[in-house]
Amino acid sequence: MSNHIETKCIHGNLDFSWDEPTKAVSFPIYQTATFGHIGLGHSTGFDYTREKNPTRQHLEEILTALEGAYDTTAFSSGMAAVTAVFDLFAPGDHMICSEDLYGGVTRLVNTIGKKNGLMVDFVNTGDLDEIKRVLRPETKALYIETPSNPMMEITDLSACAELAKEHNLLMITDNTFLSPYLQNPIALGADIVIHSASKFLCGHNDTIAGFVCSAKEELAAKIRLIAKTTGGCLSPFDSWLVMRGIKTLAVRMERQQENAGNIARWLTEQKKVRKVYYAGLETHPGYEINAKQARGAGAMISFDVDSVETAQRVLEKVRVITFAESLGGTESLITYPMKQTHPDVPKEWREKLGITDTLLRLSVGLEHVDELIADLEQAFVS
Template sequence: MDFTTRCIHGAANNTHTTGAVSVPIYQSATFAHPGIGQSSGYDYSRLQNPTREHLEKIIANLEEGVDAIAFSTGMAAITALMELFSIGDHIIASEDLYGGTVRLFDNINKKNGLLFDYLDTSDLSKLRGLIRKETKAIYIETPTNPMMQVTDIQAVAALAKEYNLLVIVDNTFLTPYFQRPLTLGADIVIHSGTKYLSGHNDTLAGFLVTGRTDLSEKLRYIYKTTGACLSPFDSWLLIRGIKTLAIRMERQEENAKKVAAFLNSHEKVKKVYFIGLETHPGYEISKKQASGFGSMISIEVDTEATAKQVLERVNLILFAESLGGTETLMTYPMVQTHADVPIEDRLARGINDRLLRMSVGLENTEDLIEDLKQALS
């Protein structure tokens, strides 16, 4: 079945008999038992809810995994994931991660005894050099947020297999429409469902997806114990959003290519980070492991004053955090998404006061370019 069709019909709807085309919202915290020792299959919504279960089956199907677990936020998903590890365990992570992930690792997980090293995970020789007996996992974003570094998932998975390490991939930027890390050897995939999967900037969600039954069992136990489950209504919003995932991703990528080309030719834009540009160092790897480039663009402008001017002058484009929705958003990473990353680390990674990040939406491309032209003038 084609991916587009699976977005709409990817999980058989066996949760009701009314014939409703839209999956019902089972807004119930608890479910009655038919008798002692008997269950309808649903007992308490922290464990499972019919609406959420339907969503999880769709996501597992799209990522080609055996299980997907829906959380209240992307950070809740990553927080639960870290409970797989014990005091003294070592994790190697991409150096250019979403700032909230770095904040969790450095301020919560380190306090609880986990050890982290950060590096450009596209450099396999350096990655191998950091592996030690305490190492348990390699955690990557590809492309990264906000510098758009690309890591060869298949190569990292082959390296990890030598040392019996987990490979964890945050696939938020490309979604399973463009990239399916489990098929490339990853063990666990992460999504901020708030972003492209939802697609409408109207709800928060997170997912962990795995192709391994042993990991599914461990994660399900952590999930029911820690309790950050996605609500029935938010699950329904995600189901609705995913129905248009394929067509949104195609249009947003098409828009992003045109916007990136315009920005790449503007005198005040000194660098464009978009993996769809042939000059991007990760372009060939992206073509190998993904079927598209997505719609995330970061740019470095000539001065801090220009960066602030753009943020204050854009009209159609919204100066707001988040990404992946129908509206085009622009973010200032150094004071928003990465504000809690130490300044020396931010600057070393290129996250300076001239860097802007764009999530290109579904608007008419010429309208977006006109807005950027006047904001940069």
């Protein structure tokens, strides 16, 4: 078993439950829908890819090692992973969610969640009193993003885990922004960790995937049953792409985080920037908590500019940075949350959080930091 995350990114815990017989250095893509049986009542352990596939299993074992989980299930997208977790609950159950969430999760809650009878309160999960205020007998779970998308709000995971344990709640944490390289919520008390693996884990903007990492055997069995039943599993080829991406997670996160820190500090000095949201800045209100529970601040920055005209100019004039949705890849991407990631969040709610027509979100990639800064500089003045 490896103790170093760099090794786990490549080999997991070195104790895989199924040994690839050819010893291929690059794990094979088992591109098959079904598997033959040895005899009546005798199986290789693989029957049908929707339920289990060697390539996907290998990837899941690596994520289990990285997150310190009991088990991991890979899904066809981050939203498929979130949906599977929501399927753990019954009509009439109540959940408390971070108020600043990826807009797709908010949309899921306000549409399918409500249709299925799930009751949800959105609060600032960085304030324990706010969580306690909305607790009810029907409350079953606490759903947290930290840092949150896109306002980079920080939640104290250990404190929330204590509260969740006291009230017999499941604690669910989306760890997409920091990845297991920088933060491990299960070690801080989380029961479930969700990833949009399309982002930093895959890291190359070339596939869509999601993970649910379960801390306990009972939860893992429920998630696997949901995946088997609803069929949102990750394909063998996409499993291989994510596996390939994770091999470089450690080195990518180090460089992207270094670039992000330099850009965040530069942005704080620009006249057309009113506010910078980055957990690695000492001026960030969640700086100390993030430093306590994570090994870094990651590569995601949001910043508020002085006018709609400036926002539009930056989006349209960047050249090294790409104006696009998504995040976490080798290429730097700049996003307009109000229009791209959070349009389904009610206007009053967006404005309360600060998701306005002057907010931009930047996913910092691996380009040379001087060229990224020069690109932003020329976009500000073009």
